[in-house]
Amino acid sequence: MSVNVLYRTTARAVGGRDGHAETLDGRFKVDLGVPKELGGDDRGNNPEQLFAAGYAACFLGAMKYVANEQKLSLPQETSVQATVGLGPRSDGGFGIEVSLEVSLPGMDHSQADSLLQKTEKVCPYAHATRNNIKTTISLAKN
Structure with a gap:
């Protein structure tokens, strides 16, 4: 099956689950964190x-x-x-x-x-x- 792509976006993550992610166009940026249930400190989003x-x-x-x-x-x-x-x-x-x-x-x-x-x-x-x-x-x- 093929897809006629009408939109693409690209995001980059650095540091994994306790790092940072953002789209290359700069419109979305988020600090990442590990949930307490997985041994983290619950800072940032996952x-x-x-x-x-x-x-x-x-x-x-x-x-x-x-x-x-x-x-x-x-x-x-x-x-x-x-x-x-x-x-x-x-x-x-x-x-x-x-x-x-x-x-x-x-x-x-x-x-x-x-x-x-x-x-x-x-x-x-x-x-x-x-x-x-x-x-x-x-x-x-x-």
Whole structure:
């Protein structure tokens, strides 16, 4: 499968989990830190936080795209909460898992469920992680 790339960005990390990362265009800069659960001091942000924020924003953007294609109005308070977990894999190394909780207050449950299923097929993050990491997507109880 090929991709007709419309946008590219490049980021550089120095120092690993307790270093610094930034995009080469200078629009995004972040000091990184290791979470206490992994032996760090909890200073700075970590890659899992960045992945959670990116996945949540990407999924919501894809949901807006799908809703627009289907002539649906999303509730004003629509949100996506992404939780990223990190831990050792049973076969060695480390792995992540993701849980997305989507809030669509006031939307009919079956319509919301259909929207999530279609969004999961459109979202680039969901596509990149499909059959790769454990991912659950659920509707928030509103």
